[in-house]
Amino acid sequence: MQQTVDGRVQRGLERRERILDAAVRRFARRGYEGTRIADIAKDAGMTDAGLIHHFPSKEKLFLAVIERREEVYAPVTGSFDSVAEFLHALIASVKAACAEPEYLRFRAMLSGAGMIENNPATAHLEGRLRLAVERLVPLFAEGIKRGELLPDQQPLPMVLHILALNDGLRAQWGQAPDLIDYAGTFETSIAAAYRAFSGRTLPPTHG
Template identity: 35%
Template sequence: MNAPAGTRQPRGLARRAAILDAARRLFARQGFKGASLAAIAQEAGLTDAGLIYHFPTKNDLLLAVIEAGDAEQDQALAPVRARRGLALLRRLAEFGADLEADPVLTALDVTLSAEHLQEDSKVNRYFVQRYERFRALLAGAFEEARAAGDLRADLDPAVEAANMTAVLDGLRLQWLLSDGAVSMAGGMRAYVEGVIARLSPP
């Protein structure tokens, strides 16, 4: 018996969401190569055919997971982008805490970026472009803070942006490997405060 017409779309959306949640968890734990479609279907409580109906290939599913994660990252960055100059940099001190609040997405980012580090693929290009956008956001903030006289005139915005990104990445990896013993939240706050103190005008 077919489901009533009014229930088909919500049910389909719920199943799609369940697949994406299951795939995100398994990709984060096992990597893209280690997580099979059959395991993801089982995790989502669906048959293999039910999963393939929504995502015909594993790559289709991966890209959908990345797009969903990107939307969440944009939401997390919204309070940062809403500020300018030194205020934006000060808000970055809390970004480690933002990442700690979603451990699955944080683990997924680390796992997928490592797996696709050297290959020419959509996933690789996605991470390359996202890093470029993030460094540009930081470099712009350093430049604005310098122009406003809030930071020293001799700072190099590109270098400071790359260093801050590297520290955030390093803290993220250590946080995951230490099962939270190394604090992203505390480490990022201390780093940003140190950068502002170092670059503040005499």
């Protein structure tokens, strides 16, 4: 009996994964409004009712894809001893994201969707931005205090500059992935930003 139950649970998890895989492709290319539950169900090889059993609404499925995207491409977390250490972690996270192009395209779509009133992504993206600012401004302020960054810099504009580099290059990649080397251009841009902020070259990562 236990084996039967476990098998049923496993099949349910596999169906859920198929739905998420189909959903990220559809949402990435069609956006929230342009995607239909029926199309996702067809791509996943199941009926509409079978999909709704796992995700009762399109909004819940959309938010589940956002959550899964953050599992696959985890945001930069943890504490850092320097701004340089954080920037290296951010570069590494961008390179990891490039290994999951469907989720990367989905995230590029989210940036535009977040500007649309009442889009399910809006509150999520605003919360992520506020959290990033809350976490990073003290790190950059400490960098100024320690002498890592130039004394005439302001922490908030520097943080927003770094975040904007990521958002902008990711959006350009979403428009023309064959033209934009997202990871390589981002790494070069971060090195240039650090040089402007600190007056020195971004030191190599350790470990």
